[in-house]
Amino acid sequence: MSCQHAPSSDGNPTEADSLVIKVVETSAAGKQLSELTKFTASGADVVEITIKPNETYQTITGFGGSFTEASAYLLNQLSPDNRQRILEAYFGDAGARYSLTRTHINS
Numbered sequence: 001m002s003c004q005h006a007p008s009s010d011g012n013p014t015e016a017d018s019l020v021i022k023v024v025e026t027s028a029a030g031k032q033l034s035e036l037t038k039f040t041a042s043g044a045d046v047v048e049i050t051i052k053p054n055e056t057y058q059t060i061t062g063f064g065g066s067f068t069e070a071s072a073y074l075l076n077q078l079s080p081d082n083r084q085r086i087l088e089a090y091f092g093d094a095g096a097r098y099s100l101t102r103t104h105i106n107s
Helices: 069-077 080-091
Strands: 004-006 017-027 034-038 062-067 100-104
Touching: 069 080
Parallel strands: 062 100
Antiparallel strands: 004 017, 017 034
């Protein structure tokens, strides 16, 4: 799900502010970021989310994924150039920009 919001010049939301929400799906059936539904701000089922940038409840250390024993093995089977491309796709500035990974204890 992605959301775009342009608040007023003072940073506080107003009734006139616009909000665009897009829900996408990626699936094994081949869908890649396919848009599912368009939403409008009408009807009784509207959900209101208030974002308060000055209120912090937790700190995000980073984002990432996991490396299984199988994925580490397969990564090691690639040529150095392909291995570098994959690692750049995960950790590089032009990629997903992961900052954390996890692995199980036996890897």
